[in-house]
Amino acid sequence: MSTPSRVAVITGASSGIGEATARALHSAGDTVVLLARRTDRLEALAVELGEQALAIPADVTDRDSLVAAAERVQTELGGADILVNNAGVMLLGPFSAEQRDDYRQMIEVNLLGAITTTEVFLEQLKTGGAGDIITISSVAGRTARAGNGVYAATKWGINGWSESLRQELLPDIRVTLIEPGVVATELPDHITHAQTKQAIGEMYGNATVTPEDIAEVIAFTLARPRHLAINEILLRPADQR
Numbered sequence: 305m306s307t308p309s310r311v312a313v314i315t316g317a318s319s320g321i322g323e324a325t326a327r328a329l330h331s332a333g334d335t336v337v338l339l340a341r342r343t344d345r346l347e348a349l350a351v352e353l354g355e356q357a358l359a360i361p362a363d364v365t366d367r368d369s370l371v372a373a374a375e376r377v378q379t380e381l382g383g384a385d386i387l388v389n390n391a392g393v394m395l396l397g398p399f400s401a402e403q404r405d406d407y408r409q410m411i412e413v414n415l416l417g418a419i420t421t422t423e424v425f426l427e428q429l430k431t432g433g434a435g436d437i438i439t440i441s442s443v444a445g446r447t448a449r450a451g452n453g454v455y456a457a458t459k460w461g462i463n464g465w466s467e468s469l470r471q472e473l474l475p476d477i478r479v480t481l482i483e484p485g486v487v488a489t490e491l492p493d494h495i496t497h498a499q500t501k502q503a504i505g506e507m508y509g510n511a512t513v514t515p516e517d518i519a520e521v522i523a524f525t526l527a528r529p530r531h532l533a534i535n536e537i538l539l540r541p542a543d544q545r
């Protein structure tokens with residue numbers, strides 16, 4: 305007996321972990337909805353995946369664009385079963401007034417963006433009584449380090465919010481937190497503080513864990529039978545301190 309196709313909405317699907325998750329869930333038979341700002345990358349991925357892939361440009365800091373996306377998912381696909389809150393930015397650097405635009409952006413994307421996306425898709429996820437919300441947090445949601453204060457604050461914040469949501473939404477919606485260590489993606493490329501960008505860039509240049517490794521864990525989590533909820537997974541490269 306084949307598993308019925310689910311509709312999975314993935315934010316930040318234009319690169320890295322989001323893109324790999326879209327590929328993994330599509331391979332598992334799900335219909336994937338690709339959300340991000342870079343339309344060209346989303347459309348190229350949707351074309352490559354073919355059927356059961358829909359690209360919808362959206363900015364998680366713009367609630368109107370999320371509402372428009374949710375309306376399309378409802379109309380064209382009958383609603384979402386899975387939401388992967390993955391969109392994020394990591395604009396690291398020493399705490400100073402010069403970084404204040406970066407701080408605001410991290411809070412707006414990583415924390416408010418995930419909260420707003422969930423709020424907008426929640427009714428769809430509730431329909432059918434078998435939804436899933438996966439949120440990509442980080443090791444930085446467990447361990448703060450010098451230079452990552454606001455990034456860590458967004459990930460610590462999302463951890464608390466996700467646990468509260470888990471208790472509110474059980475048993476019809478399973479809520480899962482994924483907390484990766486260093487994963488080889490373009491995440492550090494957007495850092496504005498030059499010295500930090502160089503140091504973190506070198507660390508990411510040697511990263512052994514791939515976005516596909518994380519996507520495989522997400523696909524495994526979603527494939528568990530409905531009576532089992534994996535609530536939290538903390539995963540690091542084997543050599544990460």
Ligand code: NDP
Binds near residue numbers: 316
């Ligand atoms: P990428 O930079 O490859 O992916 C980030 C994604 O977020 C992109 O698709 C980007 O798309 C999207 N995004 C950024 N801002 C917005 C926005 N305003 N609206 C919609 N989408 C947005 O990095 P990763 O794949 O590494 O990051 C994915 C998640 O994993 C993040 O939450 C990150 O914090 C987390 N993470 C990553 C780790 C790592 O080491 N790589 C470790 C732990 C956690 P676009 O620019 O097209 O909008």
